[in-house]
Amino acid sequence: MRPVKQHQNEDQSDHDDPDSGDLVLQDRRQCGSHVSIACANGYRVIRAMADRGVLGDFRAPDLMRFGFTPLYCSYVDVVNAVRILKQVLDDASWREEKYAAVLEVT
Numbered sequence: 001m002r003p004v005k006q007h008q009n010e011d012q013s014d015h016d017d018p019d020s021g022d023l024v025l026q027d028r029r030q031c032g033s034h035v036s037i038a039c040a041n042g043y044r045v046i047r048a049m050a051d052r053g054v055l056g057d058f059r060a061p062d063l064m065r066f067g068f069t070p071l072y073c074s075y076v077d078v079v080n081a082v083r084i085l086k087q088v089l090d091d092a093s094w095r096e097e098k099y100a101a102v103l104e105v106t
Helices: 042-051 075-090
Strands: 004-008 021-025 034-038 057-059 063-067
Touching (some): 042 063
Antiparallel strands (some): 021 034, 034 063
């Protein structure tokens, strides 16, 4: 059972990726401390973010996952992760060829 369902963004023109979307939890009790975002190029985005110091996880076919536990993440860490995600999408650095190669571990 997949605890999330995908919804398309209303304004998809910003990042030239019509398959990006946000995820809405179907049951909040199942979410733990992860935030998941569906993105057709999520693997490349996760790799580009890692080069900027934000470590996430990719789950096929299209989920980028970020773990935000209060034991070692502050609200500043969350805000910085969102800023870096926006930068990677805005400057399209995820399109660099080096992020296309699939590694054994993301």
